[in-house]
Amino acid sequence: MSRLLKRCRRRDSTDSEETERKVYSNDPPSNQVFNYANNYICTSKYTILSFLPLNLFEQFQRIANTYFLILLILQVIPWISSLTWVTTVVPLVLVLALTALKDAYDDYQRHQSDNEVNNKESMVLRDGEFQSERWQNVIVGDIIRMKDDEFVAADLLLLATSEPNSLCYIETAELDGETNLKVRQALTETAVIGEDDVPQLSRLQCEVICEAPNNVLSKFEGTLKLNNDTLPLSNDQILLRGCVLRNTKWCYGLVIFAGQDTKLMKNSGQAKFKRTQTDRLLNTLIIGIVVFLLLITLACAIACGVWETLTGDDFQVYLPWESFVPHTILGTKAGSKAAGSTVISLLTFFSYLILFNTLVPISLYVSVEFLRQIQSLWINWDAKMYYEPKDTAAKARTTALNEELGQIEYIFSDKLEHLLRIL
Numbered sequence: 001m002s003r004l005l006k007r008c009r010r011r012d013s014t015d016s017e018e019t020e021r022k023v024y025s026n027d028p029p030s031n032q033v034f035n036y037a038n039n040y041i042c043t044s045k046y047t048i049l050s051f052l053p054l055n056l057f058e059q060f061q062r063i064a065n066t067y068f069l070i071l072l073i074l075q076v077i078p079w080i081s082s083l084t085w086v087t088t089v090v091p092l093v094l095v096l097a098l099t100a101l102k103d104a105y106d107d108y109q110r111h112q113s114d115n116e117v118n119n120k121e122s123m124v125l126r127d128g129e130f131q132s133e134r135w136q137n138v139i140v141g142d143i144i145r146m147k148d149d150e151f152v153a154a155d156l157l158l159l160a161t162s163e164p165n166s167l168c169y170i171e172t173a174e175l176d177g178e179t180n181l182k183v184r185q186a187l188t189e190t191a192v193i194g195e196d197d198v199p200q201l202s203r204l205q206c207e208v209i210c211e212a213p214n215n216v217l218s219k220f221e222g223t224l225k226l227n228n229d230t231l232p233l234s235n236d237q238i239l240l241r242g243c244v245l246r247n248t249k250w251c252y253g254l255v256i257f258a259g260q261d262t263k264l265m266k267n268s269g270q271a272k273f274k275r276t277q278t279d280r281l282l283n284t285l286i287i288g289i290v291v292f293l294l295l296i297t298l299a300c301a302i303a304c305g306v307w308e309t310l311t312g313d314d315f316q317v318y319l320p321w322e323s324f325v326p327h328t329i330l331g332t333k334a335g336s337k338a339a340g341s342t343v344i345s346l347l348t349f350f351s352y353l354i355l356f357n358t359l360v361p362i363s364l365y366v367s368v369e370f371l372r373q374i375q376s377l378w379i380n381w382d383a384k385m386y387y388e389p390k391d392t393a394a395k396a397r398t399t400a401l402n403e404e405l406g407q408i409e410y411i412f413s414d415k416l417e418h419l420l421r422i423l
Contacts, residue, residue, distance in 0.1 A: 001354030023208040039138040039258040044110040080350040156253025166191035174242035192311040215266035
């Protein structure tokens with residue numbers, strides 16, 4: 001629960017229109033002036049404070065929920081309501097509560113995943129020695145040491161590696177789906193740093209001037225100022241967050257972008273309310289039902305108006321119009337008949353709207369949400385989707401998109417062997 005209470009920390013930057021970035025190595029005070037984002041990431045949609053308003057806003061995008069909210073407001077008006085408002089508020093609150101619980105559980109899982117990533121550890125140069133630090137504590141300007149098969153904690157400028165010619169190999173499957181290894185190469189001027197040359201790393205004073213954070217994975221432009229020399233930087237010297245170091249014993253990197261500013265997070269975007277084809281179909285059906293309801297309600301109101309005009313005037317001894325229609329509307333005796341029948345037919349329209357509310361199936365959404373939850377459990381329990389070599393089972397990370405899986409018709413892939421293994 002404490003993890004759920006922890007709010008996502010966003011960057012509170014004083015310069016929202018960043019055009020270029022300056023990074024100084026081994027100089028935290030200079031980097032703090034720019035108020036760059038820390039390395040804490042947040043992929044969840046809600047916090048404790050924002051959950052209720054945001055979730056209700058999303059739920060009332062469903063036509064049925066909006067309809068019953070309007071119906072509830074009408075039932076509070078005593079002139080037109082023949083039913084107690086409890087008959088509407090109970091099922092509406094039940095539907096909203098069940099959906100909110102499901103959404104809260106899905107978002108709780110996102111918070112857990114974020115905490116797992118944020119609490120991974122990397123070796124960071126602090127106070128003249130490498131210390132184990134959680135990813136969320138890594139900041140721009142830090143120097144990180146990585147070993148083979150480790151994930152890259154942030155977007156790094158490659159400084160030195162264990163391989164000849166300062167090469168290193170990375171796997172970018174998390175970014176672009178490519179499983180083949182890619183090559184990166186450090187600049188000659190920084191490649192002289194050895195594996196245990198911590199004093200030289202601690203004395204390293206350089207300045208990186210580069211592009212602002214963006215989502216372009218294949219391009220990087222910048223310069224490195226080192227020992228009065230200005231050296232050009234390209235994508236060949238950059239290790240992006242989400243990559244995995246392969247076939248390289250060790251390497252050093254300088255953090256350029258962290259957290260929400262990394263290219264991985266820039267491409268992921270903000271979590272949004274996803275609507276499936278089934279949701280859109282349900283909305284269309286509900287709109288059709290509401291239109292039909294309005295038509296029959298209008299027909300009943302017109303019939304009431306005709307009856308009140310031709311016959312209802314004779315029954316005012318039992319049902320006087322004055323009890324429903326103010327005297328200011330009735331006006332003169334000549335106009336009171338038309339005005340009274342019009343107002344009463346209008347009130348009747350809303351009364352029939354309340355009486356016929358059962359035509360709109362609010363329980364349909366409950367049934368759909370229940371089925372989605374059961375389907376997600378079946379996915380998790382499916383023995384045929386269990387990968388024994390890595391002891392990994394399938395995991396439904398959201399219960400809102402299950403039916404979309406059954407609508408896949410084509411799979412495009414340049415990995416024929418991998419595709420045949422799947423099929």
